[in-house]
Every structure is written in structure tokens, then in C-alpha cells.
Amino acid sequence: MVSYFTIDSTGEVTNFQKEISNMMHGFGDNPNPNAATVVLVESIVLQQLRSMIQEALNYSISRGAKAIANTDIIYLMRKSPFKLKRLYDYQLKLDRIDKSRSATVSTPTAEAVIPVIEDDKELVKKKRTHIDVIKDLDEADEVSQIKFDVIDYLRKVRASKLTEAMSFEKYEAYHKARCSSFRSGYGISKGFVKLERWINPTKELKITLPALEVLCFLAYETVAEIVDAVFLIRQDSKKKSGDPFSKFEGGYFCNPLSLNNAVYIKSGYEGVPAITVAEVREVLRRYFTPRVGMNGLFYRNMNNDLPVRYIAI
Template sequence: MVSYFTLDATGETTNFQKEIANMMHGFGDNPNPNAATVLLVENIVLQQLRTMLQEAIGLSNTRGSKAITNYDIIYLMRKNKFKLKRLHDYQLKLDQLDKTKQVALNTPTDTLMSGVMLEDEKDPTMKKRRTHIDVIKELDETDEVAQIKFDVIDYLRKIRADKITESMSFDKYEVYHKARCSSFRSGYGLSKGFVKLERWINPTKELKITVSALEVLCFLAYETIAEIVDAVFLIRQDAKKKYGDPFGKFEGGHFCNPVSLNNAVYIKSGYEGVPAITVAEVREVLRRYFTSRIGMNGLFYRNMCMDLPVRYLAL
């Protein structure tokens, strides 16, 4: 399998294979993920992010903005209220961490904020930078996001993590904890934390992307990997269905009966019985997700390529 990454201005190739392997481990994959699978997932995430940027450019130009901001990326998420809620909660956690760090360092808020701004944002005539929560409130005119009180996706992922760590030794748990902390940020709090991410998705520096936009892209890239891993486990669950058992399909998945969840294939105690995710399984996830259901003949619809909208795994 060949990676299609491009070289940046310095002639170096940027990749997130180590981080993605750790994230897959944290979401429930084997502690030694398949290298070919990691490369495939990396290609998928990169392609998804660059496609998002292409859409965001059009919206940014329409608004008359010189750079892609968090508004342009969040606007692409406007139809998925649950993802907006997750981003909303993510922002609250970041704000809390910023406050904690500010108290620890005894650093004024203005100093921290100035470190986050890019050069094109340091305009004295510019209004206060809108946070992700501000943008979400602006797009959520009917308060649908505010009415979401329970995050079922996060709940199921936590159950899986709990079951996986039940019989772990301390050494294995320490490795697993580090994997759970992995992300697309190379640092926390300052703009340097997104240098590697920007170099990865924008190697030629053609686009002007604000730090706030990179933060949302970081969140969506993380969610893309999570969705892929979740879908693989659901596929494995389908493969273990007992035909003739009307309740077989409710073992795990989105059915939140704790007794049934104990039998779910993707939350067995320990990693010894969990095989690494394969390339074939990831391709099956993509096949199911992108299968066209437009028209009477599905994939054989003549004008399929003209009617299919751009789709994102994280949205």
C-alpha cells in the first residue's frame, strides 16, 4: 500500500502513523495494530481533512474572509447535532484546562490568547475571536444542541474501555492510558501544538488556516479514527450473529443492557482475544458507509457520480 503524502516546503514528509496507531489502540484495537491498516486509516483521515478544507475555502471566500476559520469548519458539521454537542463539550474541557494552566503558571489570560493567535489574526481592528461554542450557538437556531443531555457514543466507548481494562496489569494499563491520551496535537495550549497538523494537511502553505480552525480539524480527525474503529467492531458483531435468534443482533452495539454488553465481541476483558483490525475490515467499513442508495438501482444508477454528496466519516 502506497502513501500519497506530499513533501512540505522543507522537503520533509510528515505523517501521523505513530499517533494513529496509539489512538486505534486507545479505542480498542490490538496494542500492536496492523501497519498496513494504520497506513490506510492515515490516508483516509488525510483525504477527509483535505476535502473539508476544499469545502471550507468556498465558504470562506463567500464570506470575504482571507483565512479559513473555525466557523467555516463547524458550518460543515451543522447537520450533525450530536457532533456539535461533542465539540461543545470538548471546548468546555479545553477552557477548563486553560484556566487550570493559567492558575498554575500565574499567567494573564491575554498572554495565553496572544500565543494562540496566528499572524493574520493579530489585527487591532479585528473583533473578539469567536470560540467554537459561540459559532455552535449561532448555527443552532432551534437550540437542538443544548437539548442533548446524554452522549450515547461517549457512553459506549467508555464501557468498552472499562471492560478492556478490567484484567489489565499496571504496565499494560500505563501503555493503554498513554494511548488514550494520544491526539493530533503535538503540544498543548500554544499554537506550536498544531504545526505538525498544518504541515500534514497543508504542506505547500497554499491555504491560510487559523488556529481555531486547526483545533476543530484536530477534533474531527480524532473522531474519524474513532468512527472507523467503532464501525469495525460493529462489523465483527454482525459476523457473530446467531441466525434464528431474534435477539442476537442486540448483543452489544447500541443496545445498552449491561448484561448484553458483557457478551459483546468488542468489549471482552483484556486484549489477548482481540485481533488487530485488518485492511479488509476497514475497507468493508468504507464500502458500507459510501454505498449509494440513490435511485432504484443503487450503485448501478447511471448518474450516481453527479448526485452523490461529499460525505465525511466524522459527520
């Protein structure tokens, strides 16, 4: 299988295979993920991000901006309050971790402000954070009413179940995998250089740093959603006619939804098989299958009516 790497103007090859492999491991895949599966997931993430950028570019042009900002990317998420809530919490966590980001929020600096000249006076205007944009889009206060992040909870429960019987060496490797992301490091200047080179190798589009931060979050969520869906497919494949508890037999899929019947789950990490290409393709087939009704499989204008769908949104 051909890798979906990108080559920039300097001839440097950029890919995220190592990071995606670690992320899949952290989300519950085998410690040595299938190489072909990693390449496939990488291609899916890259295609999804570039589609988001193209759609966000249209919003950016319509409001007369010269660059794609976080507002344009977050606008794509406006119909998903749970994802907006996760992005909201994501920025709060970054504000605690990244000292430079915390300083930007508390005290305006040269990097944090936009000079605006009006009547021969230079005014200081603060950049809009992700939280500011989300509050503007959340007119019905749906995001603020979400008090429990069920997605994060289920992933943490799965991770806890996987690590119950781990040795220290394996847990250390698993912890490092859990820390992997599309962000190459913390800091205002160096955090998303690799990500931008990957999705925008020719630099024909201008993407602001906050927009890259949101794209980093969505790329991470795309990998997580694919792995989550694979475990659900594995659970479905365990069903046997006449036995309502058959799908809970064996714990190698480690689906957190089955923890209500914990007696049917085997703790531990050793038996987790690597996610295959066929399982990822089945995830895509189920996700992108048109709905019934006017957008059904036999609707003649189906291709014109179906909107672009994003796995992470």
C-alpha cells in the first residue's frame, strides 16, 4: 500500500505514520499496529483535514478574511455540541499545560493582540480564542449545558480495563502512546509546523495558528473515532442467534459499553489483535452509507444531495 505522505517545496517528506501508530496503540489497538492499517488511517485523516480546509476556505472568503482562522474551522462543528464541548475542554487543558498560552490569556502580548488603527489611534484587540468562538455559535446554550463528557469517559474506562494486568514496562510504553498527538511540541512557534507542512505542503493557503490547533484536535478525534468504531464492529461480530450475551464473550475488543456486564470481559492487554484494513474499511462503509428515504441507495440524485461528512464531527 502506498503511503499518503506529502512533499513540500524543499523536497522534504512528511507523514504521521509513527504518531498514528502510537495513537492507535493508546486507544486500545495492539502494541504493534498493522502497518497497512496505519497507512490507511493516515490517508483518511489527511483527506478529511484537506476537505475541512477547503470548506473553511469558502467561509473565510465570504467574510473577507485573508487567512483561514479558527472561526472558520469551528463553524464546521456548529451542529455537533458534544464535539464543541470537547474542544472547549481541550483548550482549558492546554491553558493549564502550556504556560505561554496561559500568559496569553491572562496578559496580552505582542503575539496575542491585533493592532487596529482608528482615528490615528492604535487600539489593541485581543484574538478570539476557541472558547470565544464556541460561545458565539452556542446561541441555545447547548454546550454549556453538557456537564458530562461521555466520549472521554468511555475511552478512559477502556484504557483502565486494558491496563489492569500490565507490567510496568508495557504500561510505560502505553503511557507514551497515550501522549501522542499531531502536535509536534508545546509552544507558540513550533507546535504545528509539521502538521501544516503535511496538510498544506505548497503553502498556497494561509492558515492561522489557532486554526491549526483546531485541525490538530480534529485529526486526533478522527483516529479515535475510527478505533472506537472498530471495537463496536468487533462487538457486533460476536453476536450469536439466541444468546443475548454472546457479544460480551471474550474481552479482546474491550468495548466500554459492555462493562455493565463485566463478568463477560477478560481483563488484560495480551489478547488484543491488531486492527485490520478490512475492519477500517467496514467502518467507512457504515459511516458513509446513505440514509434511507430520499437519500437512499436508489435515489437517482443521491450524489448531488449528499453533503460532505467528517468522521470527527
